[in-house]
Amino acid sequence: MTGGNGYWSGRVVVVTGGSRNIGRAISRRFAEDGARVAINGVVAGEAAHVAAEMADAGLDVAGWDADVSDPTQVEGMFADIADRFGGVDVLVNNAAVTMQGRVPFERLSLDDWDRIFAVNARGTFLCSAAAAPLLRRRAGSIVNISSIGASKAHRSAVPYDATKGAIESFTRALALELAPDGVRVNAIAPGAISNDRYESLPSDVQRTEVTSIPLGRAGTGDEIAAAVSFLASDQASYITGHVLTIDGGLTAQARQASSEIIIDIDGGDR
Known part of the structure; x- marks a missing residue:
């Protein structure tokens, strides 16, 4: 795995939604490397x-305000990044929004649907399209942040899960489009990851939220960042569309442990 020793020295990484939670951890990981x-x-x-906080720690980082669903803002941001840094080697499409609370399908509004698709799916497309000419020059890499919701549905989260399914299909299709230019496109599908919302919950609620996870805990932003760094790196040079x-x-599990009936070698239930 990549890590330390300036592995990414001199290379330029763009992280959308990079100021919070998973995005912030990804930004810090690349900068520290x-x-x-x-x-x-x-x-x-x-x-x-x-x-500015990261720059105070000696890291080469700059920030850009831009709504990734707005093509004018996206084009302007990538033009500014190219002017400042000279190009782009890696794009991490992390920016995303969710519902403000879970909403059953029958109560979804068209505005709810359009807002989530605008940021999660349209934003991934717009940023990838703006970055592609820059990535081609350096045989760069795109890593999209999906969710386990792309393949295992959350209740009352239809538009969010639908956007993540779209992102995974987009990842595979774009990987084929850009492969002749040496640009790889992959995705990460996180499960429960500790973030601002999770950490604000009472400890008993946090425990309840992870009871169905075999490892018994939420993941961390740093664990996602390590995987993003690997997929973007030359160590994953033969991985694309994954x-x-x-x-x-x-x-990985068929059911939660609490609902399993395990048969021992003597034929008894336990």
């Missing part, structure tokens, strides 16, 4: 603030 990192955020000044699931074994 020597990359020049462009952090994108949609809240005014947030990306610049996070970038979705890597990182979920503590959640989707």
Whole structure:
């Protein structure tokens, strides 16, 4: 695995939604490994603030405000990044929104649907399209952040899961399109990952949320960042069109442990 020793030294990495949670961990990982990192955020000044904190620690990071669903803002951001850093080697499409609370399908509005698709699916397309000419020049790499919701549905999260399914199909199709130019496209599908929302929950609720996970805990942003760095790196040079699931074994199981009946070698139930 990549890590330390300036592995990414001199290379340029763009992380959308890079100012919070998983995105922030990804940004920090690349920067600490020597990359020049462009952090994108949609809240005014947030990306610049996070970038300044990392720069104070000696890392080569800059922030850009841009709504990834707006083609004008996306094109402007990538033009600015290319001017400042000279090109792009890696794009991490991490920016995403979810429902404000779970909403049953019958109560979904068209605005709900359109908003989530605009950021999660349209944003992934727009940023990939803007980055592709820059990535071709350096045989770069794209890593999209999906979710286990692309293959195992969440209840009352139809539009979110639908966007993640779209992202995984997009990953495979784009991998074929860009392969002749040496540009690889892969995705990560995280399960439950500790974030601002999870950490704000009471400890008993946190325990309940991870009871169905075989490893018995939520993952961390750093664990996702390590996998993103690997897939983007030359160590994964023969991997493209792949979705890597990182979920503590959640989707590997047929059922939760509490519902299993295990037959021992003597034929008895336990």
